[in-house]
Amino acid sequence: MTAADAPGDTAPTPDPPPPAAYPPPAAYPAPWKGWAAVLAVALAIFCLITSELLPVGLLTPVGDALGVSDGTAGLMVTVPGLVAGLCAPLVTVGAGRLDRRLVLCVLIALTAAANLAAAVAPGFAVLLAARLLVGVGVGGFWALAGGLAVRLVPQRHVGRATALVFGGVPTASVLGVPAGTLLGELGGWRAAFGAVGVLGLLALAALLLLLPPLPPTRDVTFRELPALLRGNRGVRAGVIVTFLVVTGQFAAYTFVRPVLQDVSGIDAAYVSTLLLGYGAAGVGGNFLAGARDAYRAVLVISSALTVVLGLIATLPGAAAGTALLLAWGLAYGGVSVSLQSWMIKAAPGAAEAATSLMVAMFNLAIAAGALAGGFAVDGIGAAAAPLTGAALMLVAAVTVSLTVMVRMPRATAADG
Structure with a gap:
């Protein structure tokens, strides 16, 4: 069931763009x-x-x-x-x-x-x-x-x-x-x-x-980028959600080692192995999310990360920390592909322009997240990093919920 089928939505998520909105596949023998x-x-x-x-x-x-x-x-x-x-x-x-x-x-x-x-x-x-x-x-x-x-x-x-x-x-x-x-x-x-x-x-x-x-x-101009943000609600929401999710992720993940050691009580010798497990779970999450509706996937991911980051900051114990770390990797693994699919779905006629906005915000949010997490850790302690991330993920989940409740225009002058 897609977001459009969910009971209780005041307005459905926009339908997928018609086939004509997509460029034709490259010609191959x-x-x-x-x-x-x-x-x-x-x-x-x-x-x-x-x-x-x-x-x-x-x-x-x-x-x-x-x-x-x-x-x-x-x-x-x-x-x-x-x-x-x-x-x-x-x-x-x-x-x-x-x-x-x-x-x-x-x-x-x-x-x-x-x-x-x-x-x-x-x-x-x-x-x-x-x-x-x-x-x-x-x-x-x-x-x-x-x-x-x-x-x-x-x-x-x-x-x-x-x-x-x-x-x-x-x-x-x-x-x-x-x-x-x-x-x-x-x-x-x-x-x-x-x-x-x-x-x-x-x-x-x-x-x-x-x-x-x-x-x-099609050509992409500098004038088109702000016009796309102003004129396409889906792109605008996608850029905002990208900032919130990625900033929240790196506020927490930049300091995952001290969180695992100080909060979960995991021995430093095992952290590298656990992070490999986190990454392996992320690969699985990437392919799971790739087959899902973009808006629904981002909503599930941001909601799940709100819970996981909140729990890993507050639940002691190596077993809990290990399980939550793997759940974290599984959820975050779908972020890149889901956000990319969101932007293509929101502006199928301006995919390059929309993607460039998402990528710009994604990379800038990495730096913002590390900075925010650093302030939190220095001012309060290691547990403050995932709590900061959880707060940002919660705001992201609310933003996505509001987005899918409002019908986004299928085409605007900004996205061609």
Whole structure:
């Protein structure tokens, strides 16, 4: 049952856009090539997110080698996140009439080169400059790739294809970052950056071989972005919900280690293993959410995270902490694909513009969440981080509820 069928709604959720609203699938001699292209994009997303998060496990060795503190080394994570948020709309508009296949290949090549440059960086300034380029690649690629599924597979498979593309996000957390950290321990941090650079070159080769020409379906202008926010209630609500959910997530997750140790009483030796379990649950959550109605999925996710984060902040005990952490991963794993599907459904005629707004807010909210959680932990204690996240998730759930109770316009002048 969709939100439109739910009893008690004063107005139904808008119906899915008609087939004419979607760009036609790319022409292939065989249908499997569309899915091969989807896999190539998923590999590139995996590489990009691994690149963005890799320094999380390498802060201390990088700091020791280049003579900076752990706090300063943390800029390797902060800088690309902020740059990605700014570049998502800039790249979307700047791409203009360029073939999207060309733009995506340039962005993944830039990311690969940035990682290889980081591997040989003589000092922290050069390394940070390379990380800035990673932010350009992440923000631009994500904004353009998020809406590609509708052009690569038939309409009935778009949900699953989008879930597959965004499966690269939790998979990078489960496999990419731990593998990079392990490689850093075995061969040094430079080897870790070099390996991700080589992975980027492999992703580039896959895109060149498998992705068909993708001419733009329409131009995106800077004037259109604020117009889309003003004129499309669904896009506006999606951007607000993105801010609330992602800020709430990173207010809590940034400090998950002290929460597990101080509140749940879990031994530090087991935290890394539990976080792998969290990531594995996230992969499952991604594919579960990808097959669901976007509005209903975001409502369920934000409601579930309100409860889970509230409980993990207040229930002591290793068993409770472990169970809640896995539930947390399962719920949050569906966020990226659900928000992406929300934006495509809200503005099917302006998917790139809508996605760029979501990606910009997503990455900026990561920084905002970490900052909010830091203030909460410093001022009150570790438990305050998930409580802050729970409060934001509750506001998100209310926002989604109000959104699905009001019929959103199917088409506006802003979304074409």
